[in-house]
Amino acid sequence: MAIRKKQPTRDIMDSYFEDLxxxxxxxxxxxxxxxxxxxxxxxxxxxxxxKVTTTExxxxxDLPLTVESSLQVKPLDNETLEISAKMKRTxxxxxxxxxxxxxxxxxxxxxxxxxxxxxxxDMKIKFKKGLLEIHIPxxxxx
Amino acid sequence: MSEEVNIVERQSIPQGAMxxxxxxxxxxxxxxxxxxxxxxxxxxxxxxxxxKLLPPLIVLHDGLPHSPIRVFGKDKLLLAVSETPxxxxxxxxxxxxxxxxxxxxxxxxxxxxxxxxxxxxxxLKELKVxxxxxxxxxxxxxxxxxxxxxxxxxxxxxxxxxxxxSARMGMPALALMxxxxxxxxxxxxxxxxxxxxxxxxGVKVDVAKLLEKGEEIRLKARDVMQRTQQEMTKxxxxxxxDLPMYVS
Numbered sequence: 001m002a003i004r005k006k007q008p009t010r011d012i013m014d015s016y017f018e019d020l021x022x023x024x025x026x027x028x029x030x031x032x033x034x035x036x037x038x039x040x041x042x043x044x045x046x047x048x049x050x051k052v053t054t055t056e057x058x059x060x061x062d063l064p065l066t067v068e069s070s071l072q073v074k075p076l077d078n079e080t081l082e083i084s085a086k087m088k089r090t091x092x093x094x095x096x097x098x099x100x101x102x103x104x105x106x107x108x109x110x111x112x113x114x115x116x117x118x119x120x121x122d123m124k125i126k127f128k129k130g131l132l133e134i135h136i137p138x139x140x141x142x
Numbered sequence: 143m144s145e146e147v148n149i150v151e152r153q154s155i156p157q158g159a160m161x162x163x164x165x166x167x168x169x170x171x172x173x174x175x176x177x178x179x180x181x182x183x184x185x186x187x188x189x190x191x192x193x194k195l196l197p198p199l200i201v202l203h204d205g206l207p208h209s210p211i212r213v214f215g216k217d218k219l220l221l222a223v224s225e226t227p228x229x230x231x232x233x234x235x236x237x238x239x240x241x242x243x244x245x246x247x248x249x250x251x252x253x254x255x256x257x258x259x260x261x262x263x264x265x266l267k268e269l270k271v272x273x274x275x276x277x278x279x280x281x282x283x284x285x286x287x288x289x290x291x292x293x294x295x296x297x298x299x300x301x302x303x304x305x306x307x308s309a310r311m312g313m314p315a316l317a318l319m320x321x322x323x324x325x326x327x328x329x330x331x332x333x334x335x336x337x338x339x340x341x342x343x344g345v346k347v348d349v350a351k352l353l354e355k356g357e358e359i360r361l362k363a364r365d366v367m368q369r370t371q372q373e374m375t376k377x378x379x380x381x382x383x384d385l386p387m388y389v390s
Contacts, residue, residue, distance in 0.1 A: 049325045062326040064360035131264045
């Protein structure tokens with residue numbers, strides 16, 4: 001008869017706290033009101049999403065009008081990525097019908113915080129039709 | 143219940159029209175499709191939704207206030223569209239008001255344009271459109287045009303209320319849903335749903351322009367998509383991904 005190794009309490013607790021962290025991150029992003037643009041930096045924040053599986057973290061980002069060769073995904077530490085990309089053209093407020101703000105945007109810029117321990121140096125990146133996909137393998141244990 | 147929500151007519155509305163609905167939902171499919179219909183068919187605002195239940199919000203166009211939920215139209219075609227997500231706790235009231243109003247106008251059919259999220263959407267070359275309806279005749283009409291039926295599963299949001307109430311009132315209603323991104327604006331999915339709409343209703347628009355402008359639309363729809371994500375989370379939209387427990 002096979003004996004199941006490990007699994008019990010600690011893993012269950014880890015998994016519980018990981019879920020809690022993800023939920024908190026989602027909650028924080030949902031309720032923290034701020035504009036999706038930064039006039040001073042000339043950047044727009046892209047829409048982003050994250051999925052945590054048993055083996056990896058998959059972060060995606062919608063980056064329309066992006067110059068693919070300008071795309072940069074840079075780890076800032078073990079749990080934070082900085083994403084930056086140049087747009088194919090300068091975007092002005094007027095294009096949104098907005099005339100009470102003046103300014104323009106040339107880049108996308110965002111930070112992604114990974115909610116579980118990962119091997120950030122082993123991340124793999126896919127970019128297709130303006131959609132960025134970052135795959136980061138998870139670290140085993142805490 | 144619908145007395146709390148009024149449909150204010152700006153001009154005379156013909157009897158026996160068809161009404162399409164495009165509300166913020168997954169991939170903003172309905173809103174993108176609706177916006178394209180308005181511009182391609184030259185639809186004008188003919189009515190709007192007025193209610194104290196709505197958030198204290200107006201949409202300014204050329205400095206003048208407009209309701210975020212408006213009905214556009216031309217001849218015997220009406221299109222209800224919302225520029226902001228409808229809060230989950232008032233969807234019943236808003237939809238009941240619209241359906242009751244449509245009933246009074248002897249509307250021929252109501253068609254909701256929306257999406258159905260799918261994993262690995264970015265890897266799909268062709269998007270399928272699925273249909274669900276308020277009765278067997280309408281469902282067969284879609285099936286006869288080659289549109290697959292969404293046979294089992296959960297539906298959350300305005301189209302769920304549309305089908306439920308229309309079924310109860312004996313009104314023909316159809317929900318067309320294209321496979322799409324959950325959290326990203328999806329103009330390609332909007333184009334697919336418009337193609338299916340043309341097959342079912344004969345209302346055709348050129349979707350080439352919509353596809354050409356795809357990246358621009360995705361850029362401009364970011365904030366509405368963000369707000370829509372928040373409402374979808376609150377109304378537990380992810381239940382649409384649950385595996386149903388079949389009860390015969």
